[in-house]
Amino acid sequence: MKVFKFGGASVKDAQAFHNLYKIVKEHSASDQLLLVVSAMGKTTNALEQVLELAYSKSDYRTDLQNSYTYHQEIVQELFPQQSHPVYEELEQLFSKLQHLLQSFLTDVSYDLLYDQVVSFGELFSSTILHHFLQTQGLPNTWVDSRKYIQTDTTWREARVDWVWTERIIKRDLPSLLAQRPIVTQGFLGGTNNGLTTTLGREGSDYSAAIFAHCLDAESMYIWKDVDGLLNADPKHFSDTIRYDQISYQETVEMAYYGASVIHPKTIKPLANKLIPLYVKSFINPAGAGTKICDCTNDKIAPAYIIKENQCLISFGAKDFAFVSERNMGTIFNALSELRIKINLMQNSAISFSICIDLHQEHLQKLIQTLQDLFVIHYNTGLRLYTIKNYETLSTQKAMEGKEVLLEQRTRSTLHFVCK
Template identity: 75%
Template structure:
């Protein structure tokens, strides 16, 4: 039994879906579960629609662009207008519009809660189209709603999985379905015990696939990307990238923690717990070797370059010029935990403590409001965080050239700078 995860780029248009069907036919297993992301940049588009609705502005045109994008793909793949895919998509967009209108008029629930109810439609739309297209290509399959199988708490936008409940329900229902034919489901999505939708964090479809692989004791998980495997750098930013043929779980976890975009940080842990190998494969070259991530020992010598954009550097200092004590740090960490602000880098001196974090304007303002009575707070936004794993002097000189460095940190194996 295998799990395949297809990201947004692998389902972005009609040709991409034809390629997906080819991969399933040529490389799929007897028992195969497919986890699909939203098509192309749909998640970004739905974020824009949601923001307009939440701000009580006209969202009709922006929603119409997303609807037309999906319609163009469907019209090319399903020329017969009476095909059931049209009714399913019309129903989903009708539900979405009603949800948006409710948000615009009543704004019930928090911003993050309403966000999850809207942005989740990207995966629902994508999985329905994949389901029907595979059927059209002669690949019988069952569509299932992942929100009924991955149960979470109500930590909106970064929901925590109830592993015991989730594993019990997946093992109860899905093996019998998989024995009959492949199953198509959604990444990124979970559900609460009272029927509300949650999401697992941006790029959470990888995590969804790992959850299903773990609960089904899968032979392997394959993530299909537009790159040849796990590379030492983003080829859109760096020339002459190198593919890692083999990596250990531990090395991959560290790269994911620092922000490597190929693997979601939460993905590795459930796979490592059951020794399930992860393959990062290219949907552009499905016969290529890709990268295998497994329980192994493999010495990594090639430096890995990781870049995170939209970073914020926040510095705290005691108002009475006292030292930054453990008590001060405890107060700051408690506030960060409550606001779900993840630290990407931290550094302290005698009288100040600095963190680099992803920029979330709303959470940043809440952090300032919470701590401004106790600390003097200064921050810079729109920065970049560069990380080099297994650095060399040449690699450091390469990334520092021409940059204004605001903070620098070096350990035995890792070098990081926050810069403009």
């Protein structure tokens, strides 16, 4: 039994669906498959824009129509017969979304509404994929992941109820998998009162790992538009290296520091049951890819990780006193209340600095909360570089020509924030 996760690029157009089918067909003859699919192309971004407009009482109809047209055009390529039921199902989903947007209540939190709205992207893609595989002669079962991945109500980053989730997955899905492949959604969970939750941006990897863990899968595969797990983003570095095999621990640290190929929470559910994870290319499925498993890496190539749109904030005591543990506790409490994650922190005698993802609303709330207690300075529009397993040459190459505002080194990892 294997879990396959397909990201947005692997279902971005009609040709991508045909390519996905070839991969699934090849494996379905010998393996039980559970397919986890993300929203198509840039649909999540598009729905976020629709939500922003609707929440601010602006006209969102053009943006919503553009999203509908995008899906409709792909459906028309995949299903030439206009009478196919996928047309009606897609229209019903968009009607539900439009009704939800029209019934917005101003006293409901933005984050709650975010989960209800943005989740439609995965409902669109999984519905289309389910029907497409059927037309290609590959019977499959569509499953609503919101009924199986049970969570709390931490909107936009829900916490999984592992005991209940594993119980109902093991109760229902093995018998379905014994008959045919399952198609389900990434990124989504559900509460015990029927509301939709999401597991964090790019959370489809995590969804797949949850299913793999609960089903005791033989392995999990993430199908990407790159040849495997690379030591750097090819958008920023031309001389990337593919890791043939890498340990769970190395991968967890890379994901935590911001490597975009894998969601940070993906590895733990797999490592707990020693389930290997393969990162493969849907463009070149025969390629070796990367195996992530319980192994030891004596020496591996340095990994270069960049986090964009960073904010560096420094807190100083107003009376030039030392920044004590009590001061830092006050800062940490404020960060926790606003659900702001620290990407890097450093303290000196009279200041405490943190690097975070920039979110203007959260930044202003943090400043309002702490400005009476601290002198606060901040810079925005920055980059956070992380080099794992750094060497002198890799360090010099990465820092050359950059204005470094903060630098931090450990035995194996270098971080620096720059303009």
